[in-house]
Amino acid sequence: MDITAKYIKSTFYSFIVMTAKDSKSEDEWKQKLTKEQYHVLRLKGTERPFSGKYWNNREKGVYYCAGCGGPLFDSNAQFESGCGWPSFSVPISDKDVDLQSDLSLGLKREEVLCNKCGGHLGHVFDDGPKPTGLRYCINSISLDFIPEDKKD
């Protein structure tokens, strides 16, 4: 096999590996998400405190991932933390979220990601209420809220 054929073959295989992952390309995400959603979900940005649409939401319902539509948090787990972002003591299921250690900003934090699409949701801190003692501090823009009475 000559060098060109080898190159084509290896490029072909890396293409297969890339597309085998169950995720969209960054271009596809850019098309699907608003500029603000893309900044937070894909570039791990953070919305300004008290600016999001859900930090003060008192309605009953379920929060879904704005990226892929997967269920993430129930309003029953939401509490008033005063931090300016919607705060939850626990996700609907541990399987729905992925935690990764985040050392950016010179801080040691646990990043919260959607397990299904890998979108950045926020961070989890250990100053939440009992019994979990956890505070999932989540960007409103990463979430889509569906009120209980609007579900069919």
Ligand SMILES: [Zn+2]
């Ligand atoms: Zn998702």
